[in-house]
Amino acid sequence: MNGMNIKPSARKTHRKTRTGCRTCKSRKIKCDEQRPSCHNCIKHSVVCDFVSHSVGGTSRSGRGSQIPTSPQNGSIGGGPTPDFSSDTPMSLHDVQSTQGLNLLDLELLHNYITSTANTLHTDPAMKSLWKINVPQLGFRYDFVMRGILALSALHLARYRPEKKELYNSQAMLQHQIGLRQATNVLTEINEENCTGVYIFSALTLFFTVATPRKPGDFLLVGDHGIADWLNLVKGTSFIVGTSENVLFNGSLGPMFIAGRRRNELREKLLAESSPDDSPLAELRQLIEKTTPDGEDVAIYLSALDSLRKSFVTYPETSQGPTFESADIFIWVFEVDHRFLELLRLRTQEALCIFSYFCVVLRRLDSYWWMEGWATHLIAKIYHLLDEEHRLWIRWPIEEIGWIPN
Structure with a gap:
């Protein structure tokens, strides 16, 4: 223009992504690459393979981690705070952008202690056990804490429909990670970790029945055999027999003692x-x-x-x-x-x-x-x-x- 040398503007480049999840690739649809579970997988209630990538991620509190910081890790830092009081639904990306305290995990733990635990039993003593003793086990065993957070997330998803997607996705993430960890521990079960494995199996039962149902769900069995959750629960039943003294004298002792009394009552009623x-x-x-x-x-x-x-x-x-x-x-x-x-x-x-x-x-x-x-x-x-x-x-x-x- 009029002899002026105008430097051409930098051309924007568009990089074709090759990092979408395998589920979207197999269905040949665009993946939004949202972590830890893309929107399409959340929408269709399937486990996104980003979850499995997250399990093998780096430090939970590091910038490259895809796993939300859990409250038991105690990582504290700065960063913007997500507004959990807003009615506007948030994505997991919004939640995970916070460096330091993961307020979603803290919200889930608070909800479990103040609300969810009260819905798991009718006996006041057992309510206290689920409210106090079980979270204490969660601070000892990461997979127990994952089970607690997963169940609490399903509870919130039921009563806060405006954030249903967020909570259901978080529930699936926490449960899948906890299940992987607990399955690994099952191969090395001992007197030290048997209490944690047992309570995780109980949390898995609650999680399974609380998960939103699909038309084909048959609870106990699937198309290829016994349901995975039932295999886990039945697989841990031997723990009671092999580690009875540890379990009855540990933090879950009142639960097993009450269970024994209840079993004696059932046998008495059967005989009569x-x-x-x-x-x-x-x-x-x-x-x-x-x-x-x-x-x-x-x-x-x-x-x-x-x-x-x-x-x-x-x-x-x-x-x-x-x-x-x-x-x-x-x-x-x-x-x-x-x-x-x-x-x-x-x-x-x-x-x-x-x-x-x-x-x-x-x-x-x-x-x-x-x-x-x-x-x-x-x-x-x-x-x-x-x-x-x-x-x-x-x-x-x-x-x-x-x-x-």
Whole structure:
């Protein structure tokens, strides 16, 4: 222009990213590369492979780390503070940009102690144990703290829908990291770490039932076998037998002592009751008369005998319910793996037995972490049964209050 030498402006370059997550690459969609879980994976409720990269990251408090600083690490520093009081949803990137204290982790821990722990048991002493003793274990074992934060995040996601994505993503992240750590410890279980592994398995049970359900969820089994969470819980059951003295004399001692008393009560009620008086009696007769395979019949009858332990505490007294969550899940812990395999194969008899379990499961519906599971499962079972076997489950359907459409 008019002889003036004008230096051409620097041309902006656009680098094509090659660092998107493998899930987005396989689906051939654009990945926003948000850490620790991209938006697409959060939206579809799948574990982003960035999570696994985060586990192997550098220092948690370092600039290059992809893992949020956990409160037990005590890293303190400056940096902008995210506004957790705002109603505007925040991304994980906003939270992790804070150098030093991770306020999201602190928020989750505070919510667990002041709120979530109170929802895990009805007995005041057990509430105190979940509120005080379990977090103390979290400061000793990183995977326990991860389990605490994961469950608390699901709790907040349920009651703060405007930040649901944030909390659910954080719950998945914390649980996946804790699960990897606990699985590694399982291979080297000893008297020192057995208490931490045991309570993590209990937290995993709560986490599993509290995680938002998908239409195909069947709780105990998947398409390829027993559900991963159930394998973990059943896999840690041997700890009680091999490390009984340590567990009963440790910080979880009151939990095991209360559990022993409850087990003695169930055995007493079983001895005083007759199998013929149980709601399971009619189902037992139907299976005995119509199932041709003698080996399968033995498996089904064994499952029904185990389920009686949950049913002996089913009726309510004038003082109110006489059950605890352990009374319901005792069947899950004790049922034979061969029955679970038949349930995975969706045999008609196994599905009918499972429908009776849904009746006792319905008693936990008042807990936020269990709400809706009984009706979800009975609906799935009904649609998997033929017309003959649908008649077998009329009693469970009526007790649950579900109406077939």
